[in-house]
Amino acid sequence: MKKTMTGHKAVAEAMRQIEPDVVAVYPITPQSEIAEYYAQYVADGIVHTELVPVESEHSAMSACVGAAAAGARVMTATASQGLALLIEVLYIAAGLRLPIVMALVNRALSAPINIHCDHADAYLARDAGAIQIFAESAQEAYDYMIMAQRIAENERVRLPLIVNLDGFTLSHSVQVVEPLPDEEVKQFVGEFKPVYPLLDVENPATWGPFAMPDYYFELKRAQQAGMETVPEVFLKVQEEYAKLSGRPYKGFFEGYKLEDAERAIVIMGSTAGTAKVVVDELRKKGEKVGLLKVWLWRPFPKEEIVKALSHVAKVAVLDRALSFGNMGALYLDVTSAFVHREERPTFVNYIYGLGGRDTTTEHIEQVFAELDAARPGELRYLGLRE
Amino acid sequence: MPNVKVLAKRQEAQVRFTAGHSLCAGCAESMIVRTVLNSIEAPVVVASPTGCLEVSTSRYPTSAWNVPWIHSAFENAAATIAGVEAAYRALVRKGKIKKKIRFVVFGGDGGTYDIGLQALSGALERGHDFLYVVLNNEAYMNTGVQRSSATPRGASATTSPAGKAIPGKPQDRKNLTEIVAAHGVPYVAQASVSNLIDLANKVERAMSYQGPKLINVLSTCFLGWRTRRDSAVTMAKLAVDTCYWPLYEVVEGVYKVNYKPKEKLPIEEWLKPQGRFRHLFKSEEGKKLIAELQAAVDRHWEELLRKERCTQGE
Ligand SMILES: Cc1ncc(C[n+]2csc(CCOP(=O)(O)OP(=O)(O)O)c2C)c(N)n1
Ligand code: SF4
Ligand SMILES: [Mg+2]
Numbered sequence: 001m002k003k004t005m006t007g008h009k010a011v012a013e014a015m016r017q018i019e020p021d022v023v024a025v026y027p028i029t030p031q032s033e034i035a036e037y038y039a040q041y042v043a044d045g046i047v048h049t050e051l052v053p054v055e056s057e058h059s060a061m062s063a064c065v066g067a068a069a070a071g072a073r074v075m076t077a078t079a080s081q082g083l084a085l086l087i088e089v090l091y092i093a094a095g096l097r098l099p100i101v102m103a104l105v106n107r108a109l110s111a112p113i114n115i116h117c118d119h120a121d122a123y124l125a126r127d128a129g130a131i132q133i134f135a136e137s138a139q140e141a142y143d144y145m146i147m148a149q150r151i152a153e154n155e156r157v158r159l160p161l162i163v164n165l166d167g168f169t170l171s172h173s174v175q176v177v178e179p180l181p182d183e184e185v186k187q188f189v190g191e192f193k194p195v196y197p198l199l200d201v202e203n204p205a206t207w208g209p210f211a212m213p214d215y216y217f218e219l220k221r222a223q224q225a226g227m228e229t230v231p232e233v234f235l236k237v238q239e240e241y242a243k244l245s246g247r248p249y250k251g252f253f254e255g256y257k258l259e260d261a262e263r264a265i266v267i268m269g270s271t272a273g274t275a276k277v278v279v280d281e282l283r284k285k286g287e288k289v290g291l292l293k294v295w296l297w298r299p300f301p302k303e304e305i306v307k308a309l310s311h312v313a314k315v316a317v318l319d320r321a322l323s324f325g326n327m328g329a330l331y332l333d334v335t336s337a338f339v340h341r342e343e344r345p346t347f348v349n350y351i352y353g354l355g356g357r358d359t360t361t362e363h364i365e366q367v368f369a370e371l372d373a374a375r376p377g378e379l380r381y382l383g384l385r386e
Numbered sequence: 387m388p389n390v391k392v393l394a395k396r397q398e399a400q401v402r403f404t405a406g407h408s409l410c411a412g413c414a415e416s417m418i419v420r421t422v423l424n425s426i427e428a429p430v431v432v433a434s435p436t437g438c439l440e441v442s443t444s445r446y447p448t449s450a451w452n453v454p455w456i457h458s459a460f461e462n463a464a465a466t467i468a469g470v471e472a473a474y475r476a477l478v479r480k481g482k483i484k485k486k487i488r489f490v491v492f493g494g495d496g497g498t499y500d501i502g503l504q505a506l507s508g509a510l511e512r513g514h515d516f517l518y519v520v521l522n523n524e525a526y527m528n529t530g531v532q533r534s535s536a537t538p539r540g541a542s543a544t545t546s547p548a549g550k551a552i553p554g555k556p557q558d559r560k561n562l563t564e565i566v567a568a569h570g571v572p573y574v575a576q577a578s579v580s581n582l583i584d585l586a587n588k589v590e591r592a593m594s595y596q597g598p599k600l601i602n603v604l605s606t607c608f609l610g611w612r613t614r615r616d617s618a619v620t621m622a623k624l625a626v627d628t629c630y631w632p633l634y635e636v637v638e639g640v641y642k643v644n645y646k647p648k649e650k651l652p653i654e655e656w657l658k659p660q661g662r663f664r665h666l667f668k669s670e671e672g673k674k675l676i677a678e679l680q681a682a683v684d685r686h687w688e689e690l691l692r693k694e695r696c697t698q699g700e
Contacts, residue, residue, distance in 0.1 A: 021473060021476035021477060021480070022469065022472045022473050022476055024469060024472070048476070048479060048480070049476065050472040050473070050475050050476040052468060052469065052472045052512070053512065054465060054468075054508055054512075055504060055505070055507065055508030055511070056504065056505075056508070058461070058462060058465070058505070059462060059464075059465035059468070059504075059505050059508055059509075060465075062458055062459070062462035062465035062466050062468075062469065062505065063465050063466070063468050063469030063472065064469060065456075065458050065466060065469060066433070066456065066458070066465070066466035066467060066468065066469025066470040066471075066472075066473070067469035067470060067472055067473035067476075068469075068473075069456050069469075069470070070431070070469065070470040070473035070474060070477075071473060071477065072472075072473035072476055072477060074469075074473075088459055089458065089459060089462065092458050092459060096458075198431050198454040198455075198456060198470055199431065199454070199470075199473065199474055199477065199483055199487060200454070201429035201430075201431070201453070201454060201485065201487060204451065204452055204453050204454045204455070205454055205455075206444055206449035206451050206454075206455050206456075207454075207455065207456040207457070208444070208456050208457035208458055209444035209445065209446040209447075209449060209457070210440070210441050210444055210445060210446065210457075211445075211446040212445065212446075215446050215447065219446070
């Protein structure tokens with residue numbers, strides 16, 4: 001049944017339906033409402049989760065690591081400075097192969113302090129070893145929170161997973177969301193199957209040993225192997241979920257009017273919605289423009305992106321965070337995928353929307369308009385007063 | 387109450403902490419860990435922050451732990467065990483676990499007094515059911531004897547060295563035991579590697595309470611203190627006999643001093659055998675500092691006795 005709700009509520013609803021054993025969470029704008037909704041579910045006895053109202057995000061992720069190693073299904077949520085504070089432990093969660101699912105309500109990083117959206121927090125976690133998915137809408141955030149369990153918990157994957165949703169734009173705005181019935185969600189995610197749980201006291205396991213140069217490298221390579229199995233698992237889970245929900249999830253990204261596009265934008269998050277409007281308008285005028293909206297950012301689906309973009313002449317990659325001293329991270333991902341290809345578009349990189357700066361249809365129109373004349377490899381800023 | 391025989395029997399029945407670890411020969415930490423684990427009858431899950439114990443017991447692919455054990459980072463052992471304990475409660479409620487399981491942390495002074503204090507305070511306030519044992523060797527030993535907030539004033543540590551201008555660490559040590567007591571937890575105590583039966587009794591008493599419990603155990607590090615390798619017990623005993631490290635407990639807010647030396651030894655007896663204090667004996671300024679350390683010990687000891695009198699309602 002279709003309902004109207006905020007992105008927060010959509011995420012909290014998914015969490016309520018999944019009903020993890022443990023949720024450890026610390027408030028920060030624009031994530032706090034997720035923590036608050038969930039605390040209310042616990043207070044009302046609607047869920048039987050152990051809520052650990054920790055004193056910091058660092059402890060939130062630490063408690064998640066302890067609980068997941070103990071053998072529980074575990075979730076958390078954060079944003080911005082909270083992600084920055086817990087990043088140490090996110091690396092540990094990945095190194096220990098713990099399938100902790102985290103909603104990241106994207107917000108800019110200090111300084112200057114700013115509570116509004118950009119993707120600097122997600123980019124900070126880029127190399128932590130977590131799977132990262134970006135949602136365009138509250139519906140996608142809801143859907144991917146549910147798919148996340150199955151992807152992260154797959155026995156060959158077992159990695160933390162971040163579902164990104166844009167702060168305020170998605171978290172606070174009321175949208176139409178169609179949740180699945182509780183029973184269907186419960187059945188879809190299934191029972192959690194722990195591996196070597198600490199609470200199996202008859203079979204004592206040592207978690208988090210230290211490794212010298214003689215083993216560290218192999219353990220990290222094994223972690224990469226876990227990442228390498230994600231695409232296959234992602235597609236399978238997505239297919240199953242598409243069937244269940246009747247929603248058109250197929251692939252690592254959504255290609256929008258891309259098949260015959262001559263110019264295209266690559267983007268992640270809610271601004272894809274704005275860009276789709278522009279694509280439709282320009283298409284009406286006969287311009288062959290398209291869009292590639294990334295869902296799965298880590299691991300990065302190189303091959304498939306190459307296939308989807310090879311025929312396009314000009315591509316603008318839009319990054320909602322700076323990588324100081326170099327091009328945007330998504331731009332580097334996309335362009336490096338083409339490095340050994342003869343047939344490839346020319347690329348331009350735009351940085352947009354930092355600290356919640358609005359990106360409007362005019363801005364997206366500007367990108368398409370400038371694309372032909374832009375110098376290949378150029379780094380541009382969208383909506384900035386120079 | 388556990389005695390030597392009981393402890394020995396339990397050690398035979400299940401070796402929870404095995405030989406083959408790589409702590410220095412003469413390190414106090416293994417004695418404390420064994421005594422604590424043998425003083426708990428129920429199955430246990432253990433967490434340790436980064437530090438000497440952790441690196442010496444978990445070199446992949448080996449392990450000295452015959453009980454479930456987890457290390458995550460340096461500052462988060464209390465938050466980690468809080469997560470384990472929350473998972474336990476959730477799974478018990480779902481009927482997936484039936485056994486009574488207890489939760490123990492062994493953390494160094496650095497991982498507890500300093501970088502882990504916030505996580506510890508949070509876990510104490512939230513009331514998780516766990517025992518936190520501090521292996522207090524008064525410095526960051528694992529990383530080369532740097533100062534911690536448990537390092538006593540005047541001690542030379544590698545980041546508060548005794549030099550021509552400054553005679554070792556200028557600041558007094560932090561009183562973690564009292565900080566924990568101020569959280570109002572059911573059980574807090576100080577113990578010493580020199581008095582293992584006292585430690586065993588304290589663990590047993592602590593485990594009779596639900597909720598957070600902490601035992602701050604003085605743990606000789608001959609390397610960092612620059613004493614004889616075989617002095618783990620004798621050095622800790624001097625700390626107790628000089629009242630530098632009183633053995634006491636706070637049970638539901640009531641203080642009890644477990645050992646009152648008949649003759650309180652002068653602080654020099656504890657300082658003198660330790661290389662980290664050697665410089666104090668070589669100058670007038672150092673001797674003045676020793677007198678101040680003595681005054682501080684006396685003041686704290688009297689304060690402790692007063693707290694005992696007050697809370698026992700005598
Ligand atoms: C965040 C972080 N900062 C610093 C370190 C380096 N470090 C590891 S162990 C340690 C000192 C441990 O001291 P303590 O807790 O007293 O244990 P001990 O080795 O003395 O038993 C330090 C500084 C670290 N691992 N992580
Ligand atoms: S350095 Fe000190 S604390 Fe560390 S193992 Fe050696 S004796 Fe023990
Ligand atoms: Mg220490």
